[in-house]
Amino acid sequence: MTNPPSDPKRPLRSARWFASPDMRGFAHRQRTQQMGLRREEFMDRPVIAIVNTWSEMSPCHIHLRDVAEAVKRGVLRAGGYPVELPALSVGEVMVKPTTMLYRNFLAMEVEELLRSHPIDGAVLLGGCDKSTPGLLMGAISAGLPAIYCPAGPMANGQWRGIKTGAGTHTKKYWDELRAGNITPADWLDLESRMTRSIGTCNTMGTASTMTGIADAMGMTLPGASSIPAVDSGHRRMASLCGERIVAMVDEDLTPQKILTRAAFLNGVVAYMALGGSTNAAVHMMAMAGRAGVALSLDDLAAVAKRIPVCANLFPSGNALMEDFFFAGGMRALLWKLRDHLSLDCLTVTGRTLGQEIADAECYDDDVIRDASNPVVPLERGATLALLRGNLCPDGAVMKSSAADPRLLRHTGRAIVFDSNQQMLAAIDDPALDVDADSVIILRNGGPVGAPGMPEWGNLPIPKKLLAQGVRDMVRISDARMSGTHYGACIVHAAPEAAVGGPLALVQTGDMIRLDAVAGTLDMLVDDDELARRRAAWTPPVNRYERSYAALYKAHVTQAPQGCDFDFLAGTATVPEPPIY
Numbered sequence: 001m002t003n004p005p006s007d008p009k010r011p012l013r014s015a016r017w018f019a020s021p022d023m024r025g026f027a028h029r030q031r032t033q034q035m036g037l038r039r040e041e042f043m044d045r046p047v048i049a050i051v052n053t054w055s056e057m058s059p060c061h062i063h064l065r066d067v068a069e070a071v072k073r074g075v076l077r078a079g080g081y082p083v084e085l086p087a088l089s090v091g092e093v094m095v096k097p098t099t100m101l102y103r104n105f106l107a108m109e110v111e112e113l114l115r116s117h118p119i120d121g122a123v124l125l126g127g128c129d130k131s132t133p134g135l136l137m138g139a140i141s142a143g144l145p146a147i148y149c150p151a152g153p154m155a156n157g158q159w160r161g162i163k164t165g166a167g168t169h170t171k172k173y174w175d176e177l178r179a180g181n182i183t184p185a186d187w188l189d190l191e192s193r194m195t196r197s198i199g200t201c202n203t204m205g206t207a208s209t210m211t212g213i214a215d216a217m218g219m220t221l222p223g224a225s226s227i228p229a230v231d232s233g234h235r236r237m238a239s240l241c242g243e244r245i246v247a248m249v250d251e252d253l254t255p256q257k258i259l260t261r262a263a264f265l266n267g268v269v270a271y272m273a274l275g276g277s278t279n280a281a282v283h284m285m286a287m288a289g290r291a292g293v294a295l296s297l298d299d300l301a302a303v304a305k306r307i308p309v310c311a312n313l314f315p316s317g318n319a320l321m322e323d324f325f326f327a328g329g330m331r332a333l334l335w336k337l338r339d340h341l342s343l344d345c346l347t348v349t350g351r352t353l354g355q356e357i358a359d360a361e362c363y364d365d366d367v368i369r370d371a372s373n374p375v376v377p378l379e380r381g382a383t384l385a386l387l388r389g390n391l392c393p394d395g396a397v398m399k400s401s402a403a404d405p406r407l408l409r410h411t412g413r414a415i416v417f418d419s420n421q422q423m424l425a426a427i428d429d430p431a432l433d434v435d436a437d438s439v440i441i442l443r444n445g446g447p448v449g450a451p452g453m454p455e456w457g458n459l460p461i462p463k464k465l466l467a468q469g470v471r472d473m474v475r476i477s478d479a480r481m482s483g484t485h486y487g488a489c490i491v492h493a494a495p496e497a498a499v500g501g502p503l504a505l506v507q508t509g510d511m512i513r514l515d516a517v518a519g520t521l522d523m524l525v526d527d528d529e530l531a532r533r534r535a536a537w538t539p540p541v542n543r544y545e546r547s548y549a550a551l552y553k554a555h556v557t558q559a560p561q562g563c564d565f566d567f568l569a570g571t572a573t574v575p576e577p578p579i580y
């Protein structure tokens with residue numbers, strides 16, 4: 001027995017393949033029956049792609065095969081025909097030099113998978129950092145109805161009675177090991193105990209930030225981003241995604257209809273209240289560029305000045321994603337922020353955000369705070385501080401809420417490294433001329449320079465300073481930083497050094513002045529001297545004459561534009577593939 005087909009109000013896109021009376025149409029039907037399907041199981045039914053970023057190199061996505069089965073149940077129940085399409089996993093931990101290099105690869109793959117196959121709508125399975133923007137960018141550009149099904153965060157972790165969060169505590173205990181406060185045996189013990197379950201990082205890293213933003217923008221079922229991967233409710237949510245996407249095809253509810261500027265600004269409000277990762281400042285620009293929505297770093301900074309960190313999660317706070325879920329999750333947070341949101345924005349349910357959060361409740365006012373009782377008061381730091389000055393004329397960002405407040409206004413002497421390898425080789429040298437007031441700078445870590453803008457920006461604190469008790473310093477780079485990390489790290493300096501940005505001109509010994517409150521970052525070097533240095537500057541040698549990295553370097557935009565490829569951004573129409 002199969003459920004009756006759904007009732008699309010218009011011809012299905014997939015009918016171009018399946019309903020055609022010619023020889024090609026015969027081949028499409030014949031080959032589908034080759035897989036054991038009866039004609040009535042796929043003819044006249046919305047074909048739903050389940051774009052699956054499952055991989056055995058991605059622990060955060062290892063359960064997505066099971067999740068896909070739950071999605072299929074929902075699709076079949078609603079009268080659709082589900083097909084699973086594997087896509088690049090971009091698992092944050094294993095992929096080198098950085099998953100950021102491959103975000104656009106995934107986005108391109110998703111767009112072309114959906115375009116080139118007989119697909120009517122898509123459920124997108126992902127969650128680990130870059131997979132959310134990659135999947136959404138591709139789906140926006142493909143222009144078919146799509147719903148995002150986040151992988152879900154891992155369960156809470158504890159080590160020796162202390163709550164431990166993925167990423168945040170790796171970094172914390174690494175510093176304690178280097179400072180001699182824990183033993184190598186402790187470190188080994190931590191290795192097997194920190195990550196208890198499947199799922200994405202349980203801190204407010206990039207994964208939770210981006211899935212939360214997708215939720216607030218209306219691209220997931222309301223509240224879906226907070227459900228832990230191991231919770232039975234997660235599979236029920238996945239099944240509902242499958243059921244709902246079939247109706248979305250009938251309604252022709254495409255991402256373009258959901259992702260208006262107001263929806264993006266709702267995403268920005270959620271980003272700031274979550275105390276989200278600086279990475280979101282890049283990904284939001286890229287997604288907005290695909291949707292044809294004007295969005296700038298200044299838009300983000302303006303919201304950051306109004307909305308403090310309300311989610312009490314590591315690294316800004318002290319709870320984990322499972323606590324956030326039990327406290328009511330994204331729906332509760334959005335309900336508390338309702339006065340700052342455009343409640344008439346449409347969501348994938350076909351209802352408005354306001355309708356979807358109207359009955360939300362918060363069960364723990366410490367984990368999900370009111371804006372009047374924030375985790376970090378705005379005077380003490382924001383989720384995102386935008387900086388400009390002669391070191392970063394196009395902008396640089398920092399998560400000032402996760403920095404030592406003492407450093408938000410700081411002047412210090414620069415110690416400059418030209419590469420990550422050079423820095424790692426020198427940073428723990430006892431002879432390094434550095435003190436707690438120094439400003440450590442890393443260049444050539446940007447989108448073109450690295451290439452791919454790796455998460456090198458949480459520059460290590462020299463071992464001899466760690467031993468003295470120093471735990472934060474001003475650090476500057478054109479790279480990115482993991483959302484799970486913390487500290488006075490200024491990242492995404494643009495333009496980057498490798499394309500001749502002024503970061504290329506700074507020298508060890510220059511004085512650097514940061515005022516994160518006023519939004520400025522300058523090297524105190526006069527213009528004549530900078531002009532002399534510029535005249536002597538030569539671009540780094542290009543080590544990539546072929547490969548995907550060569551394509552990436554040739555077409556990637558700078559961080560304030562989202563690091564998309566120039567030929568993928570925008571909303572120009574791409575012709576449907578001819579079928580013959």
Ligand code: FES
Nearest residue numbers: 060092128201207
């Ligand atoms: Fe995958 Fe953090 S490593 S979400």
Ligand code: MG
Nearest residue numbers: 205206482483
């Ligand atoms: Mg991360």
